[in-house]
Every structure is written in structure tokens, then in C-alpha cells.
Amino acid sequence: MLLELRTQFTDAGLKDDLPAEALDGFKRRLAKPPAKPVGGYSNGELDRLTAAARADTARIVRRLRAGEDLLRRYREDPGQLGGEDLRRGKTLDLMADSGVVPEPAQRRQERLGQRVAFASELFLTWKDLAPLVALLMIVTERNGESIKELPVKHRLLEDRAVELSLVKRRRGTKRWFETVTWEIGAKNRQLHTPGGLYLLLLELTARGRAFCGASTAFAIWRNNLDGTAGIEEHWAPFEADLGYGSAMKMSGWGGGGGPPPFLGECPPAAGEPPPPPPPPRARRPQKH
Incomplete structure (x- = not known):
């Protein structure tokens, strides 16, 4: 029954009249397997x-x-x-x-x-963004856009969890929010729990946010290359434009401009089969 409803709601004449929350619920509960294998990490x-x-x-x-x-x-x-x-x-x-x-x-x-x-002794800089954003995406299981727009405003729930409102983007002009509750966990587990990592991010960016007045969690110090130096070097990059994420150079993080060394160049993890050997190179015919 639900599969039939989803099929009907994909009609162009109906889907614009369906609340975004309901349509998103259909997509998540009745997700179709991809027709073709998609790339990703092993x-x-x-x-x-x-x-x-x-x-x-x-x-x-x-x-x-x-x-x-x-x-x-x-x-x-x-x-x-x-x-x-x-x-x-x-x-x-x-x-x-x-x-x-x-x-x-x-x-x-x-x-x-x-x-x-x-x-770097008091503020985050450009080079810090890539590992922080990557870890937040992994631990919270949220996409990069939601992570970049993490708000400062939140509510503590008995020091056990943190409640905040996430921006959820959809195609076109649809844009709505979702309230989430993230576990904080023990102090020594801040890098493993979504709430602990979120609060840790706020700690790391507190000074920078105070100087640039950011309402989102990320704030960095950028080295102005035009010769001007001052308080304006404190900046909330994703409040200006989510596209500034390209400057994080995720593909070159830790890899000196090439693929990161932790992808493909390390031994396989326990239980993972070794990668197949490269195909033999074709031999050029010899001239006689």
C-alpha cells in the first residue's frame, strides 16, 4: 500500500502539494535499492x-x-x-x-x-576544517551541508544529551529544520559521541565566534593575503557561503595534494581481503 502511495506522490501534479516532511518520510522508509552499484568507501x-x-x-x-x-x-x-x-x-x-x-x-x-x-594556539584555521567536518559527518551521520550549518544555539538535557535544530536542505526552495537530540557521553568519549563532539566544536571555536559574531558553530582565523590584518580575519566561512567548503581541500587532506594516505595506501583492515593486483601492462611490440 505504501509503495503504491509513494508512486502516486511522485507525480509532478501531486508532489508539490505534499508536505516535505511526509515526502521525506516515504523516501526514508521505502528507499529503493540503487539500480547500479555506487562508489564509496570500503x-x-x-x-x-x-x-x-x-x-x-x-x-x-x-x-x-x-x-x-x-x-x-x-x-x-x-x-x-x-x-x-x-x-x-x-x-x-x-x-x-x-x-x-x-x-x-x-x-x-x-x-x-x-x-x-x-x-593556531588560540583559534581554528583553514587546515583544521577538513578533519573536523569529516569526523562530525561520520559521528552524527549527517551530510556536509547540515554539519556546516550547525547552530550555536542548543539546550542541555541534564548534561546527558544536547538538543539542537538542524537545517535540512531539499531540492528547489524547500528548506526546513529538524530538532535532534544527541548523546553527550563521558568526557573521555567526546570524539565518539555526536553531542560530545558538537560541544567540543563549540569550545574550540568560542574565541573566534566572539570576534566575528557567528551564529553558527564554525569560525576560523584566516590569514588575509592582501596585507591587511585585524579582527576581520576572524570569519564564519559557511555563513558567507556553503561553497567555501571546497577550500577545505578534503581530497588532499593529509595527502600532500594527492589521495589521502589513509585511503588505498594502508594495509587492509582485519577481515578485509587484500586489493586485487594491478593488471599487467601491455608489452610494446619490438621493432625488427
Whole structure:
């Protein structure tokens, strides 16, 4: 019966009159198997992708928390810090107050790299987006567009779950929202639960969002290449345009511009058959 209804609702004269929520329910409950095999990750590739995204996200968390810890120690008692930590603490204090990343008196190429290094101690940068977005998509099982538009506004449910409203995009002008409840889990499981990872993202972007006034979760510091530096370098890229996701360079993440090393170049996961050998190359006929 439901299959017959879905067939009728695909008629051009009827589908525009059907609420988007109902049509989406039919599609999800009665999804047709694809007529042809579609590309995707093998189980082993997905496992390696997940492990790589989780490891890189963990490194980002350690980096920013280390910067916050040094800033805290500098503000509490700068006299307890050594020479290099004292210098870094002073720089972090200035950035935290003003949002402005300093420009060292060096050659332009060196200056750009040094400014990124300074900013990376307190703020997310372009290179951080790919692993964060990838891990959020995997853990929440949501598509990239929904992840890019994650809101800041949310509600905690007894510290066990977080409730928020997701944007769900549809073809044409249809655009509606879905309220979801995500498990938070234990502190040491933040990288494994959707609610824990969402709250962790808000922690990592808190300073940047304060400077650019973002209402969505993602905010980064971008190194302006036109020579202007200031608070405007804090930016919510996906509020401006979801298409800015192409600048994340997902295909080159961790791969130096080529395929990421965790796809196809690692040994197969446990229980996964090894890849077939490449076909033999055709031999050129010899000239006589």
C-alpha cells in the first residue's frame, strides 16, 4: 500500500502539494535499492578515515587547550614562566584581548607562516576544517551541508544529551529544520559521541565566534593575503557561503595534494581481503 502511495506522490501534479516532511518520510522508509552499484568507501577505508579524522581532531584539541593553559598561567602569574613561555604568553594575552594576530618583522613569506603559527594556539584555521567536518559527518551521520550549518544555539538535557535544530536542505526552495537530540557521553568519549563532539566544536571555536559574531558553530582565523590584518580575519566561512567548503581541500587532506594516505595506501583492515593486483601492462611490440 505504501509503495503504491509513494508512486502516486511522485507525480509532478501531486508532489508539490505534499508536505516535505511526509515526502521525506516515504523516501526514508521505502528507499529503493540503487539500480547500479555506487562508489564509496570500503569498510576498511571507512575505518581508516574515521581513525585519521579522530586522531587529527585530537591533535587540534590538544593544541588549542595547550594555548589556553599557557594563557591562563601567564595571566595568573607571569613571573612563573620562563623566557620563551613568557614571550608566547604575552602574545597570547594580546590576541585573546584584541583578536588581532601580530605581524613579526620578517620577510613576507616568513611572516605569513609565523602569523598562522601564532593564531593556531588560540583559534581554528583553514587546515583544521577538513578533519573536523569529516569526523562530525561520520559521528552524527549527517551530510556536509547540515554539519556546516550547525547552530550555536542548543539546550542541555541534564548534561546527558544536547538538543539542537538542524537545517535540512531539499531540492528547489524547500528548506526546513529538524530538532535532534544527541548523546553527550563521558568526557573521555567526546570524539565518539555526536553531542560530545558538537560541544567540543563549540569550545574550540568560542574565541573566534566572539570576534566575528557567528551564529553558527564554525569560525576560523584566516590569514588575509592582501596585507591587511585585524579582527576581520576572524570569519564564519559557511555563513558567507556553503561553497567555501571546497577550500577545505578534503581530497588532499593529509595527502600532500594527492589521495589521502589513509585511503588505498594502508594495509587492509582485519577481515578485509587484500586489493586485487594491478593488471599487467601491455608489452610494446619490438621493432625488427
